[in-house]
Amino acid sequence: xxxxxxxxxxxxxxxxxxxxxxxxxxxxxxxxxxxxxxxxxxxxxxxxxxxxxxxxxxxxxxxxxxxxxxxxxxxxxxxxxxxxxxxxxxxxxxxxxxxxxxxxxxxxxxxxxxxxxxxxxxxxxxxxxxxxxxxxxxxxxxxxxxxxxxxxxxxxxxxxxxxxxxxxxxxxxxxxxxxxxxxxxxxxxxxxxxxxxxxxxxxxxxxxxxxxxxxxxxxxxxxxxxxxxxxxxxxxxxxxxxxxxxxxxxxxxxxxxxxxxxxxxxxxxxxxxxxxxxxxxxxxxxxxxxxxx
Numbered sequence: 001x002x003x004x005x006x007x008x009x010x011x012x013x014x015x016x017x018x019x020x021x022x023x024x025x026x027x028x029x030x031x032x033x034x035x036x037x038x039x040x041x042x043x044x045x046x047x048x049x050x051x052x053x054x055x056x057x058x059x060x061x062x063x064x065x066x067x068x069x070x071x072x073x074x075x076x077x078x079x080x081x082x083x084x085x086x087x088x089x090x091x092x093x094x095x096x097x098x099x100x101x102x103x104x105x106x107x108x109x110x111x112x113x114x115x116x117x118x119x120x121x122x123x124x125x126x127x128x129x130x131x132x133x134x135x136x137x138x139x140x141x142x143x144x145x146x147x148x149x150x151x152x153x154x155x156x157x158x159x160x161x162x163x164x165x166x167x168x169x170x171x172x173x174x175x176x177x178x179x180x181x182x183x184x185x186x187x188x189x190x191x192x193x194x195x196x197x198x199x200x201x202x203x204x205x206x207x208x209x210x211x212x213x214x215x216x217x218x219x220x221x222x223x224x225x226x227x228x229x230x231x232x233x234x235x236x237x238x239x240x241x242x243x244x245x246x247x248x249x250x251x252x253x254x255x256x257x258x259x260x261x262x263x264x265x266x267x268x269x270x271x272x273x274x275x276x277x278x279x280x281x282x283x284x285x286x287x288x289x290x291x292x293x
Contacts, residue, residue: 003205005056005157006150012053012201013141016046021135027076028126030119033083040076043069046138048197052161058146065141068134075122082115085233092255100254103247107240158202162210165195166281169217173274182231182263185270189224192217209284216280220273223266230263 003011019042026035047069054062089108093101125131140146169191176184199214237256241249 003154004150005053005152005154006145006147008154008158008201008205009053009057009145009147010142011204012049013046013138013145016042016049017135017138017142020046024126028123030079030123033080033087036076036079036083040073040080043073043076044193045197045200047073048194049201051194052158052165052198052201056147056149056152056157058148061137061141061146065134065137068130068137072125072131072134075118075125078118079115079122081232082111082118084229085236086111086115088229088233089255092258095258096251096254100247100251103245103251106244106248107237107252110240111236154205158206158210162195162198162202162206162213165191165198166213169195170278182227185224185267186228186231189221189228192221192224196221212284213281216277220270220277223270223273227263227266227270230259230266234259234263 020039023035023039023042026032027039029035047066050057050062050066050069086108089104089111093104096104169188172188172191176188196214196217199210199217203211203214234256237252237259241252244252
């Protein structure tokens with residue numbers, strides 16, 4: 001596809017906005033966690049894609065849009081994190097002794113209250129004029145993208161951007177060392193997500209090379225996501241037991257142990273997945289990697 005950068009920008013924003021709007025009604029109702037998940041992914045992809053396209057979009061328009069997406073992403077993330085943790089608690093109930101399961105109910109109820117509060121903040125944000133203005137601004141990006149050079153061909157511009165994203169990810173992994181802190185692994189996860197989203201955005205103009213990269217790093221993103229989920233869960237359990245009953249604290253301690261074991265498993269396994277990704281992708285991107293240094 002010999003698309004211009006303006007055409008690619010319009011298509012990218014249209015796909016992301018449609019994905020969000022399809023699930024916005026469900027987000028407002030708050031009944032199906034999948035709506036929140038899909039809406040959050042749509043906003044993440046939009047932010048990553050617009051971040052990659054920043055050099056080609058007029059500065060004021062880019063800044064306004066990205067700054068408006070950020071709070072929406074945070075609010076969706078708070079609800080999504082609670083949904084994920086609730087699902088983990090339901091699964092954890094099956095691992096506990098029968099006598100301990102009743103003490104889990106209080107923790108579940110507390111988390112549901114927190115989830116409801118996060119849902120209220122999210123819905124209140126969606127009801128504000130600023131959100132309607134954001135959607136209007138996105139439609140403007142679709143109908144008349146404010147590009148610095150609208151007629152420029154997209155492919156020559158995207159190759160070095162995606163290659164740089166791959167290079168930055170590779171360097172971040174290389175710098176980790178043998179026993180990296182979880183916060184540094186989380187930094188790698190962020191780069192994995194960005195690289196994946198840029199690859200998916202670019203695949204319509206760069207073809208199989210970008211498509212292969214996006215597919216190759218998706219399982220790695222999911223694996224590293226498990227480490228982040230375990231970290232979020234442990235932090236929540238620790239905060240929850242501050243004013244919990246003795247029995248609830250004991251149950252939380254058991255669940256913290258489970259999360260630590262899950263995190264340790266990811267720490268052992270994720271590098272082998274990275275090695276597989278690198279083996280698949282280095283042939284496609286090593287040449288471009290050196291070209292954009």
